[in-house]
Amino acid sequence: MSLTRFLTAWRTIPLRDREVIDALVDPAHARPSPELARALEAWPGSHYWSDEPDGRHVILTQPAAPRRRESWVVHALLFAATLFTTTLGGAIIAGAVDPALLLHPGIWIRDWTAGLSFSLPLLAILLCHELGHYVTARRYGLDVSPPYFIPAPPVPVWIGTLGAFIRLRTILTDRRQLIDVGAAGPIAGFVVALPVLVIGLALSTPIAPGASDVHGMILWFGGAPAAQLGDSLVSLVVRRLVAPSAAAVTMHPIALAGWLGLFVTTLNLLPIAQLDGGHILFAALPRWQERAARAFWIGIMLLGFLWEGWLIWGVVVLVLSRGRLGHPPVLDVYRPLPPSRRRLAWASLALFLVTFTPVPFWIREFVSIA
Numbered sequence: 243m244s245l246t247r248f249l250t251a252w253r254t255i256p257l258r259d260r261e262v263i264d265a266l267v268d269p270a271h272a273r274p275s276p277e278l279a280r281a282l283e284a285w286p287g288s289h290y291w292s293d294e295p296d297g298r299h300v301i302l303t304q305p306a307a308p309r310r311r312e313s314w315v316v317h318a319l320l321f322a323a324t325l326f327t328t329t330l331g332g333a334i335i336a337g338a339v340d341p342a343l344l345l346h347p348g349i350w351i352r353d354w355t356a357g358l359s360f361s362l363p364l365l366a367i368l369l370c371h372e373l374g375h376y377v378t379a380r381r382y383g384l385d386v387s388p389p390y391f392i393p394a395p396p397v398p399v400w401i402g403t404l405g406a407f408i409r410l411r412t413i414l415t416d417r418r419q420l421i422d423v424g425a426a427g428p429i430a431g432f433v434v435a436l437p438v439l440v441i442g443l444a445l446s447t448p449i450a451p452g453a454s455d456v457h458g459m460i461l462w463f464g465g466a467p468a469a470q471l472g473d474s475l476v477s478l479v480v481r482r483l484v485a486p487s488a489a490a491v492t493m494h495p496i497a498l499a500g501w502l503g504l505f506v507t508t509l510n511l512l513p514i515a516q517l518d519g520g521h522i523l524f525a526a527l528p529r530w531q532e533r534a535a536r537a538f539w540i541g542i543m544l545l546g547f548l549w550e551g552w553l554i555w556g557v558v559v560l561v562l563s564r565g566r567l568g569h570p571p572v573l574d575v576y577r578p579l580p581p582s583r584r585r586l587a588w589a590s591l592a593l594f595l596v597t598f599t600p601v602p603f604w605i606r607e608f609v610s611i612a
Contacts, residue, residue: 245285248278250297255573256306259385259412260287262573263302272298288383290418292577301415301577303383310385317388321365324391324403328364331402332357332495335463341397360495361402363438365391367431367503368406371510374430375408378423385412400463401502413570416577417525424521425590428507432593435503439480442497448488456490461498461603472599474504504597509555511594514539515563516570519594524569525579526587532568539567549601
């Protein structure tokens with residue numbers, strides 16, 4: 243069914259992967275009318291509405307070419323490799339595998355599965371984070387890759403992974419698409435990380451007041467206490483609810499996976515360059531994003547005096563963005579952002595604040611702990 247009889251004016255924007263039609267709807271059909279609603283149901287792509295000064299627009303997208311074939315074997319192999327390295331890292335953390343014997347797999351391979359209680363929840367969080375981006379992008383008809391997982395050797399990257407990412411292979415239409423795609427990942431990852439943290443802290447071993455000189459969350463590595471993890475507002479509240487009488491807890495591998503999920507959420511929500519937070523801030527305040535990105539980058543570099551990892555992350559972001567902390571443009575930056583997406587931006591800011599940890603972890607000497 244043709245849509246032209248419902249429209250006052252329209253423009254067509256041909257792109258490599260899709261065709262975008264920005265159409266001003268006839269006021270008689272702008273509610274929309276039942277006839278237009280039926281026509282939109284038959285549209286061979288996606289659509290959404292935009293209330294603008296000149297009237298109500300409908301933004302239509304349809305594929306311009308057959309969808310490219312993905313190299314699913316590559317993605318599956320990377321996922322399998324990451325599952326192996328994170329499980330091995332979890333086994334080392336649990337003390338089931340001696341890191342000094344990694345070059346002799348015949349000795350430790352049977353004990354490798356002891357790390358599954360760490361790797362499975364961690365990969366579930368990372369996978370849901372990336373699928374949040376992927377599914378939202380596909381809903382808008384965008385050309386996007388499946389998740390790439392990055393395996394890493396457990397020594398020195400003790401968790402066995404450098405995370406995961408997807409590739410957006412096209413320009414986004416407007417700021418609504420940008421904020422939806424950018425915020426979907428952190429929110430989806432947080433929704434999984436929070437119950438993982440709750441379950442993990444319930445399985446962790448509480449340390450009674452006076453039984454040790456430590457407080458907070460204690461990370462064991464190789465069967466011995468090795469580091470203290472910093473609290474975000476979320477982890478502090480969960481820990482007080484789950485173990486209210488404990489001065490500290492020795493972290494179960496599941497709890498560590500949940501804590502890392504919150505930390506990944508924080509890192510991605512920094513409003514810098516093309517991190518998720520950069521997408522969200524550019525969508526909400528395009529004129530301020532670059533200035534805010536510079537301020538936040540300087541801020542995390544200053545936090546490097548408290549924890550050196552912030553210095554490393556700041557350099558990594560700068561390298562990946564090729565020295566540009568600003569955000570690349572979208573196709574139509576002037577289309578108004580709906581009020582619901584402004585609320586989404588505020589929710590993303592709140593999520594960043596409640597998951598942020600100034601000093602994520604530090605190595606310390608433990609006088610006595612049992």
